[in-house]
Amino acid sequence: MxxxxxxxxxxxxxxxxxxxxxxxxxxxxxxxxxxxxxxxxxxxxxxxxxxxxxxxxxxxxxxxxxxxxxxxxxxxxxxxxxxGSGSALTEGGVNLMGANVGAQLHYMLGSLTTTVSVFLRSFVENTYYITQLFSFGWLSYGPPEVFIYLYIGFLMLVGFLYSKYEHGAARIEDTKMAFANRLGVFIVIALGYVLVNLLLYLTWTPVGAGLIQGVQARYFIPLLLFLPFFSRNVHPVLSEGEVTRMHINVQFVAFAFVILVFMHTLFAYY
Incomplete structure (x- = not known):
C-alpha cells in the first residue's frame, strides 16, 4: 500500500x-x-x-x-x-507472585516519578532477554552470547543494506522512504517496546517492585519485521526466477548460524 x-x-x-x-x-x-x-x-x-x-x-x-x-x-x-483460582500462580484468586493490576495501577499513578525511574532502570538493566535468543525454552540450554550478538549484527546488515521490495515484474529504481515515515515506524517500535514492559509491570511484577519482571525476548520478535523500513532506500528485488550470489550468501549465513548454535548446544549439554 x-x-x-x-x-x-x-x-x-x-x-x-x-x-x-x-x-x-x-x-x-x-x-x-x-x-x-x-x-x-x-x-x-x-x-x-x-x-x-x-x-x-x-x-x-x-x-x-x-x-x-x-x-x-x-x-x-x-x-x-x-x-484461575486453582492455578499454580494463584490461591483463592490472589496472585502468589505479588502482582495485582488494580493495586499496581494505583501505585503507578500515585508515584509517577518512581514509576518512570523503574521503567528507565528496567530498560537499562533488563538486557538479559537479548541472551534468550536461540535458547531452547525458558531458562533452558542456550549458546554463548557471542553467537547472539553476531546474529543480531547479521540481521541488522540484511535489514539495512539489503532491504528488498518486490513490485511484481516491474523494477522500481531508488524507492525511497520519507524521513517522517521512518520516524513513524520508529515510534511504532518504541511504543510496542514500552507497551510490553507496561503490561508485564501491571500483570506480572509485584506491586511496588523496583524492576519490571517477566520480560522475555520472544515478546519483541514482531518488532523485528520493521527493521528494513529504517533504510532510506528500499530497493526492488530482481525479476522472478533470478538468483544472485547475494541471496545465496544471506541464506547460507543464516542457516550456518542455526546449525552452529544447534551443534554447540548439543555437544555442550549432551
Missing amino acids: YFEKGLVIGKKQTITFIVLCALVAMLKYSLLPFCLLMLFIPASRFASKKSKAVNAVLSIVIPVAAAAGLYAVTTFLITATGA
Missing part, C-alpha cells in the same frame, strides 16, 4: 487491514501500536485526504475497542466463574 503508486486504497483494503489489526490486538495487546501504520501511508494512495483521515481513525479505534472488549469479557468471566 505504501509503494504502489497506482493503487487507490478503498473499503476492501481498509476493512482487511482493520480486521487484521483487531485480531492481532486481541491476541497480543502489546501489538496495538501496529494500528498506527496507516497514518504513514501517503495521502495520494487514498481517494482524498479526508478518506485517509477516516480510515486511519477507524484502523485505530476499532482494534482498540476490540482489544478492550475482549479484556472486559474475559475479566468478567474469570471473576464470575472463579477460573
Whole structure:
C-alpha cells in the first residue's frame, strides 16, 4: 500500500487491514501500536485526504475497542466463574507472585516519578532477554552470547543494506522512504517496546517492585519485521526466477548460524 503508486486504497483494503489489526490486538495487546501504520501511508494512495483521515481513525479505534472488549469479557468471566483460582500462580484468586493490576495501577499513578525511574532502570538493566535468543525454552540450554550478538549484527546488515521490495515484474529504481515515515515506524517500535514492559509491570511484577519482571525476548520478535523500513532506500528485488550470489550468501549465513548454535548446544549439554 505504501509503494504502489497506482493503487487507490478503498473499503476492501481498509476493512482487511482493520480486521487484521483487531485480531492481532486481541491476541497480543502489546501489538496495538501496529494500528498506527496507516497514518504513514501517503495521502495520494487514498481517494482524498479526508478518506485517509477516516480510515486511519477507524484502523485505530476499532482494534482498540476490540482489544478492550475482549479484556472486559474475559475479566468478567474469570471473576464470575472463579477460573484461575486453582492455578499454580494463584490461591483463592490472589496472585502468589505479588502482582495485582488494580493495586499496581494505583501505585503507578500515585508515584509517577518512581514509576518512570523503574521503567528507565528496567530498560537499562533488563538486557538479559537479548541472551534468550536461540535458547531452547525458558531458562533452558542456550549458546554463548557471542553467537547472539553476531546474529543480531547479521540481521541488522540484511535489514539495512539489503532491504528488498518486490513490485511484481516491474523494477522500481531508488524507492525511497520519507524521513517522517521512518520516524513513524520508529515510534511504532518504541511504543510496542514500552507497551510490553507496561503490561508485564501491571500483570506480572509485584506491586511496588523496583524492576519490571517477566520480560522475555520472544515478546519483541514482531518488532523485528520493521527493521528494513529504517533504510532510506528500499530497493526492488530482481525479476522472478533470478538468483544472485547475494541471496545465496544471506541464506547460507543464516542457516550456518542455526546449525552452529544447534551443534554447540548439543555437544555442550549432551
